[in-house]
Amino acid sequence: MMGFFLAVLAAFLFISPSWSAAASDQDNPIEIGHVSWSRDYQGALQASRHSGKPVFLFFQEVPGCLGCRTFGSQVLTHPLLVEAVEDEFIPVLVYNNRRTGMDAQLLNQYGEPSWNYQVIRFVDANERDLIPRRDRVWDIGSLAARMVAALKAADRSVPLYLSSLAVEYDTSHLQTAVFGMYCFWTGEYELGSIAGVVATEAGFYRGREVTLVTYHNDQLALKVLIGEAEDRQCARTVYLNDHSTAVQSRLKIKQFEPNEYQPAPASDQKKQLQQWLMDHRNLSLTMMQLTKLNSFLAGDPEAMLQWLSPRQLAQLGSR
Incomplete structure (x- = not known):
């Protein structure tokens, strides 16, 4: 029965206007979606300290496997999710398949494996995890829910459009x-x-x-x-x-x-x-x-x- 209703919902969703371009970088590699990413980790910590916004630390394989490309193309292109990442967090990209420079340093510091599926850590200006690390977060609803939890842990207000997105995509x-x-x-x-x-x-x-x-x-x-x-x-x-x-x-x-x-x-x-x-x-x-x-x-x-x-x-x- 739920399969029938979800099919109805999917059909309904597509009668709404098609997603327009988000105000972000759409020339990115497919694995990292449409978010405008920073590669300046220390600058992100400083910005977090000044603004109170959490750091959205994205470990990703580029070029990546099918799962990495799917996550980038189907999750990190949703305009409301992109908006929340860019406006409510300080987004930083870390390549998990590069063994030099900042990427290698952060992989070692956070204990993240190389050549892995994408992992997102939410950290404060003191480099502490705001919520426990979790692997295999692969869909819009799960990521939106973790973003909501991270904002609450940082004592930040949660915009209604983001909390609604987490509810709407929580198909279970x-x-x-x-x-x-x-x-x-x-x-x-x-x-x-x-x-x-x-x-x-x-x-x-x-x-x-x-x-x-x-x-x-x-x-x-x-x-x-x-x-x-x-x-x-x-x-x-x-x-x-x-x-x-x-x-x-x-x-x-x-x-x-x-x-x-x-x-x-x-x-x-x-x-x-x-x-x-x-x-x-x-x-x-x-x-x-x-x-x-x-x-x-x-x-x-x-x-x-x-x-x-x-x-x-x-x-x-x-x-």
């Missing part, structure tokens, strides 16, 4: 529920604003309008989500993969059959946001940002803007 905690209602436009608008909801999609189930809700089950319990839908009077029925789940509700709880669901046309998705998206068609947004903006645009524009990163806000202001 994403669950779904399908709400039957009189209007799926209302469903997306109402349910998308709930804390812990990652995405909504307008759709049809057995010919009736429904809203498919994806939520992070570590931040939002199913019974709370159903209770919110009940309180907002925007749903009559909730369809679950396991309809025997023990949830007390005035809503009807029924079994969900994936083959009887289909997404609504693009013209019915994020209805509150459609004109705004036309006016800002070059702005790249994640599915969680699309969901939140759709919910807050009409009633609370200031709350809507908090879901955007500083670079996205600057892009809005440059129109």
Whole structure:
């Protein structure tokens, strides 16, 4: 069942505007992504001491194996991740396959093996690890979560766009529920604003309008989500993969059959946001940002803007 829903989510993600170029170095070798890296380790420590920002110490093999190239091309090119690395940290690149100079010195100092997969250490100005070293961090969600943890350990504020990215890509905690209602436009608008909801999609189930809700089950319990839908009077029925789940509700709880669901046309998705998206068609947004903006645009524009990163806000202001 989760495979079906993740496929739906992937399809939904690609109807959003394509990622635009980040304000970074896109002529980098593929292994190191689009981040503008420093090679001045001592200068980075000094900058960290002055600003309080942690050092993002990236040990990477260049030229590298398939895994190294995949990490660079699929993780370190995500615009929001690149923005967070460059703006919230002091990024430093260390080649783990060079045996001279600064690279050899730092490999020895931090006990990092040569010719290894990528490893990222988060250190303070005194060269101390802010969070324990971890190997095999290979995806956007895991890296974003460690960046959040490092900022907290450094007593730095965590921008909402970064913490949201960690939640959105934490696929091991994403669950779904399908709400039957009189209007799926209302469903997306109402349910998308709930804390812990990652995405909504307008759709049809057995010919009736429904809203498919994806939520992070570590931040939002199913019974709370159903209770919110009940309180907002925007749903009559909730369809679950396991309809025997023990949830007390005035809503009807029924079994969900994936083959009887289909997404609504693009013209019915994020209805509150459609004109705004036309006016800002070059702005790249994640599915969680699309969901939140759709919910807050009409009633609370200031709350809507908090879901955007500083670079996205600057892009809005440059129109």
